[in-house]
Amino acid sequence: xxxxxxxxxxxxxxxxxxxxxxxxxxxxxxxxxxxxxxxxxxxxxxxxxxxxxxxxxxxxxxxxxxxxxxxxxxxxxxxxxxxxxxxxxxxxxxxxxxxxxxxxxxxxxxxxxxxxxxxxxxxxxxxxxxxxxxxxxxxxxxxxxxxxxxxxxxxxxxxxxxxxxxxxxxxxxxxxxxxxxxxxxxxxxxxxxxxxxxxxxxxxxxxxxxxxxxxxxxxxxxxxxx
Amino acid sequence: xxxxxxxxxxxxxxxxxxxxxxxxxxxxxxxxxxxxxxxxxxxxxxxxxxxxxxxxxxxxxxxxxxxxxxxxxxxxxxxxxxxxxxxxxxxxxxxxxxxxxxxxxxxxxxxxxxxxxxxxxxxxxxxxxxxxxxxxxxxxxxxxxxxxxxxxxxxxxxxxxxxxxxxxxxxxxxxxxxxxxxxxxxxxxxxxxxxxxxxxxxxxxxxxxxxxxxxxxxxxxxxxxx
DNA sequence: ACAAAAGTGTTCTAACTACACCCATGA
DNA sequence: TCATGGGTGTAGTTAGAACACTTTTGT
Numbered sequence: 001x002x003x004x005x006x007x008x009x010x011x012x013x014x015x016x017x018x019x020x021x022x023x024x025x026x027x028x029x030x031x032x033x034x035x036x037x038x039x040x041x042x043x044x045x046x047x048x049x050x051x052x053x054x055x056x057x058x059x060x061x062x063x064x065x066x067x068x069x070x071x072x073x074x075x076x077x078x079x080x081x082x083x084x085x086x087x088x089x090x091x092x093x094x095x096x097x098x099x100x101x102x103x104x105x106x107x108x109x110x111x112x113x114x115x116x117x118x119x120x121x122x123x124x125x126x127x128x129x130x131x132x133x134x135x136x137x138x139x140x141x142x143x144x145x146x147x148x149x150x151x152x153x154x155x156x157x158x159x160x161x162x163x164x165x166x167x168x169x170x171x172x173x174x175x176x177x178x179x180x181x182x183x184x185x186x187x188x189x190x191x192x193x194x195x196x197x198x199x200x201x202x203x204x205x206x207x208x209x210x211x212x213x214x215x216x217x218x219x220x221x222x223x224x225x226x
Numbered sequence: 227x228x229x230x231x232x233x234x235x236x237x238x239x240x241x242x243x244x245x246x247x248x249x250x251x252x253x254x255x256x257x258x259x260x261x262x263x264x265x266x267x268x269x270x271x272x273x274x275x276x277x278x279x280x281x282x283x284x285x286x287x288x289x290x291x292x293x294x295x296x297x298x299x300x301x302x303x304x305x306x307x308x309x310x311x312x313x314x315x316x317x318x319x320x321x322x323x324x325x326x327x328x329x330x331x332x333x334x335x336x337x338x339x340x341x342x343x344x345x346x347x348x349x350x351x352x353x354x355x356x357x358x359x360x361x362x363x364x365x366x367x368x369x370x371x372x373x374x375x376x377x378x379x380x381x382x383x384x385x386x387x388x389x390x391x392x393x394x395x396x397x398x399x400x401x402x403x404x405x406x407x408x409x410x411x412x413x414x415x416x417x418x419x420x421x422x423x424x425x426x427x428x429x430x431x432x433x434x435x436x437x438x439x440x441x442x443x444x445x446x447x448x449x450x451x452x
Numbered sequence: 453a454c455a456a457a458a459g460t461g462t463t464c465t466a467a468c469t470a471c472a473c474c475c476a477t478g479a
Numbered sequence: 480t481c482a483t484g485g486g487t488g489t490a491g492t493t494a495g496a497a498c499a500c501t502t503t504t505g506t
Contacts, residue, residue, distance in 0.1 A: 007237070007274075008235075008277055009234075009235040009236060009237050009238060009275075009277075010235060010238060010275065010277065011233070011235050012235060012236060012238070012318065048233075049235075049236065051234055051235075051236065051316055052309060052316065054307050054308075054309065055305070055307045076304060076305065078302065079281070079302065079305045079320050081280050081281045081320075082280075083278060083280065090277055090278065092238065092320075094305050094307075094318075161485090162485085162486090163484080163485070178469075178470075178471085179485085179486090180470095180471085180486085180487075180488085181468075181469070181470085183486080183487090184487095185468090198476095200477095202477075202478085202483085202484075202485095203477065203478040203479065203482090203483070203484090204476075204477055204478075204482080204483040204484040204485070205475065205476040205477055205483080205484060205485045205486075206476070206477070206485080207484085207485055207486085208485085208486085222467095224467090224468065224469095387458090388458085388459090389457080389458070404496075404497075404498085405458085405459090406459090406460075406461085406497095406498085407495075407496070407497085409459080409460090410460095411495090426504095428456085428457075428458095428504075428505085429455085429456075429457090429504065429505040429506070430455080430456045430457040430458070430503070430504055430505075431456080431457060431458045431459075431502065431503035431504055432458080432503070432504065433457085433458055433459085434458085434459085448494095450494090450495065450496095
């Protein structure tokens, strides 16, 4: 038995589709590349997998460097293998997607580097590499996932109102959802609990504030969209 | 811009979870290793990704070599990255799962090599590497997938009866499903069409023979299991 | 005629859909 | 008091769950 790493192997990039919810829209975090290839183009933040690094370690390294972010929802998306996806040579991409709340870090230390920027998903610039297709897979996955698993909360602050969650779902799915049916469905799932407080400040009725119910045993719920 | 493949990179294995339906049970194709590591242990069939090879090419290479199989349903499963998953050194695994009909090839040329064997999924031997966890992910994926997409047909012959399909679903999902509701649901989906012929030979009523409806536009159907 | 498995229909129940009014707040 | 958006309930419809008898075939 001998080590086999002397044989040439493809490089392995980890690329991150970072979703954030801002101003009522689903946004994507993009990086403006300083070096070739695709210099001055927008791309997904990414890095090469180091020899003794786990995928998730690389993800954390990327987001810590670019955003000072330590905690976020992270899930493996897909692995891409086109031969020409990187002009420098054969490079696979193991892509992940992350859900973060932009508001929770912009004020903290290690804030966003000036080469990264949020873009609404419906108005993205041309992307370098094969990143447009990675984004396309990620959007499809997120839209499928949010119907069955409580991931929407990851995009909001810890305390949120039902109208906020409702608007988030409409923005992510790109459809309108009946307020009353949405409310009933979400509340019946047990995934959120009322805090008894209300969000004040608006000049109209103050909505109730809810929190994600961390104590709940994971289960699927069905949010059927007609 | 320069090639970066001079830096050391992890090896990339492609591992295949090959499902086949035999004797009323969901089976898995396993390979008995001739060399270390895990000599004489059962493992998933796999190979190292070559420098200019697509994932799917590697999958086809593996199944052509081991089974003489050319056509099969194939879908990427997940990528595994544990540092110690291969004792020879850092090796990622990009795993795929395949659905095949065992009956369609055993009689053909290039038949099954003598180091591969079918095992019922509920009675698997200990597996080398981290392959037990790959299998676990694959089973979960198949069970989720079969409820919404017409992949069950990939495991059967081109012509099949509804009782056969019914039994397949019960075997894959490990639950019993009401015959009448199952039949109605499948027929309403439009995914199968009656050929007008009947499967003869049994000493009881001869069931109708159906085929997968290739002309149908892809859509999801819901097979709800209580 | 009998045993064995295939084919078929209906009732009950639960879930989803559609929809309109009242309430709280700040200006 | 008015404008704005938040909170609530119900009737109608659809889909799923549960369930039993008749039909075909070979022996």
